[in-house]
Amino acid sequence: MPELPEVETVRRGLCPVLEGRTLVQVVTRRLDLRWPIPANFGERLTGRRIIGLGRRSKYLLLSLDDGMVVLWHLGMSGRMTIHDEPPPPPGPHDHVDLVTDTGRTVRFTDPRRFGSIDLTDALLLENHPRLAGLGPEPLGNQFDGAALAAALAGRQSPLKTALLDQRVVAGLGNIYVCESLFLAGLSPFRRAGTVVGRRAERLAAAIRQVLNDAIAAGGSSLRDHRQANGELGYFQHHFAVYGRAGEACPGCNCAAATGDRQAGITRRVQGGRSTFFCSRRQR
DNA sequence: CGGCAAACCTGCGAGC
DNA sequence: TGCTCGCAGGTTTGCC
Numbered sequence: 273m274p275e276l277p278e279v280e281t282v283r284r285g286l287c288p289v290l291e292g293r294t295l296v297q298v299v300t301r302r303l304d305l306r307w308p309i310p311a312n313f314g315e316r317l318t319g320r321r322i323i324g325l326g327r328r329s330k331y332l333l334l335s336l337d338d339g340m341v342v343l344w345h346l347g348m349s350g351r352m353t354i355h356d357e358p359p360p361p362p363g364p365h366d367h368v369d370l371v372t373d374t375g376r377t378v379r380f381t382d383p384r385r386f387g388s389i390d391l392t393d394a395l396l397l398e399n400h401p402r403l404a405g406l407g408p409e410p411l412g413n414q415f416d417g418a419a420l421a422a423a424l425a426g427r428q429s430p431l432k433t434a435l436l437d438q439r440v441v442a443g444l445g446n447i448y449v450c451e452s453l454f455l456a457g458l459s460p461f462r463r464a465g466t467v468v469g470r471r472a473e474r475l476a477a478a479i480r481q482v483l484n485d486a487i488a489a490g491g492s493s494l495r496d497h498r499q500a501n502g503e504l505g506y507f508q509h510h511f512a513v514y515g516r517a518g519e520a521c522p523g524c525n526c527a528a529a530t531g532d533r534q535a536g537i538t539r540r541v542q543g544g545r546s547t548f549f550c551s552r553r554q555r
Numbered sequence: 556c557g558g559c560a561a562a563c564c565t566g567c568g569a570g571c
Numbered sequence: 572t573g574c575t576c577g578c579a580g581g582t583t584t585g586c587c
Contacts, residue, residue, distance in 0.1 A: 275580055306563075306582075330581080348581055349565075365565085384564045386581060402582095429557070438582085445580055494580065495567080514580095544560070546578085 274346045276330060276443030277486035282352050283327045285500025289354050289376055294321045297371035306347060306388040329406050329442035341394045343402060347386030352500050353379050406442040410479050417473030424464040431467060432460035433543045447492060447514045450548045452479040454513045459554045460547045513537050513548040521550035
């Protein structure tokens, strides 16, 4: 899926289309996503005005004029696209359409249906089961080396695994954890609790830099992600390690020239997921 | 609590 | 051509 930068890119793309608009029609073609879409979702949204479009972790948050908030997760393969009137005929994975009073449609497409949609009272938002317990926003002012070190303190699990735990820091996924660890020069296999002090500062700064650079590039387009306007993100061209097993490490160029056989990007499975790293540069 | 595998679902590319 | 296998940006659940 979309990790934080992709969700943020989608949010920014949807803002000019949805913010301040009234929903004149909401079509749900199938309700069985990761969890069922709430009953009467369409009826409850129809006629409502969207007063704001936010994001928490990998969730899009649509604030409605009746005090309700839609929590929308894109799962692994979810996409939002914008269509002028009339929208094209729906495909088999086009599950939800939001039709606004301008005639434009925002369409949710999700082949794997790992995405989810829920509706909650804005006053209860922070206590929603999906949001309660999430760690700090890595781009917010509550996140720094000290906060990260505190969240990792005592953890025996590998650093990579800990950073994928949304309770430690919210919004990172497999790509950006790999990239952040590379940039910070930290091994994915290091015990999480050993990251303190300057190492923690370095890691927090790396996370922020990778996420900001990715957002500036419109996210990463591997299989499914597109910006809401249909354009591809292009941060995947800037990956240092993700998906680059066997290639030379961009941080060890000189090593390749000297014939160091250790140099290069390696893939290893960690917690059932691919980890890409350079064992020379990351300790 | 920690760690890990499996589960949810579809699509795609590689290899035979 | 057609099949099987492994893999994919996430998150939860259940088991030891």
